[in-house]
Amino acid sequence: MDRTPHEIVNPLSLSDPIGYSHALVVTPGRTVYIGGQTSRRMDGVLTGDSLVQQFDQALANMVEALRAAKAEPTHVVSMRVYTTSVGVYRINLNTLGSIYRRHMGRYYPPMSVVGVTELLTSGAQVELECLAVVPDVYIEEAPEEASRESVEEVDATFTGEASDRGRD
Template sequence: MAQTPHETVNPLTLAEPVGYSHAIVVTPGRTVFVGGQTARRTDGSMTGDTLVQQFDHALGNVVEALRNAGAEPVHVVDMRIHTTSISTYRANLKTLGPVYRRHMGRHYPAMSALGVHELLERGALVEITCTAVVPDTHDDDPLSNERALEIEVEEGLVSGPFEDPNEPGNERART
């Protein structure tokens, strides 16, 4: 799985994060917001009797939503996990880790896990939301337009009404 294009920030002055990042500096791009995903199948029925099973299916739904919006798991910059049993979530961390990595790889965005009284979806034990940022790309030109203009100006290739024809390097402006 590709590395994230965003910068993770984990200051040494904070406790070492395990399974998340303290902060993410986002590369400019297109923002994708993924609404609350539970363990619902395409027919609308819930699947999974345990929190781990539901987490697995809900995270799969998150990735499906991301990909259909043109994003990948490495573009996720923020994730929120809501569960009706934070004690069960905490007790299953060693099992949840491999499930998470199967869907998301070793990309750990800024995350929070929240214990809630109940979720809107009947029978749901977990609901996941996230935000992803797909970086801007310039498929037609490897240099951005702004950078290409800087290169042209630096090399004296641009002529225009503001050039001084007597300045060294502006020979073209004199012709």
């Protein structure tokens, strides 16, 4: 299920949203807050040597916490990624995007990536948190007239590659 019961808003007057949405109007429902998820396994041991490996496990943990609260990834209305290495995160955007889609589907809520000097869990390179709203009643998405879909592909400006996008 990649469709959300919430209304995604991506105004044509803003730049293309790449892997996220600019805004989201929440359908009334039950609010679920997911606290900081790192790549810790059930036994408390941090797994993964790389940021990519840790992101994969942290995202799996976040989805597990959502489901335990009777929520789904499509109910997420806001997500934050904290990382100790924005540069490594940026270099791995394509891989991280694939991992994201494996866990979350092709639904892109408003998100932010925040660089931090360190995280509470020693050795953690990434920590995720989100807010989800499980709707009281599923409402079909209305067609968006002055909005557009999120762009799934990572723009070359983020990866440092030259881009001809927007040039004639």
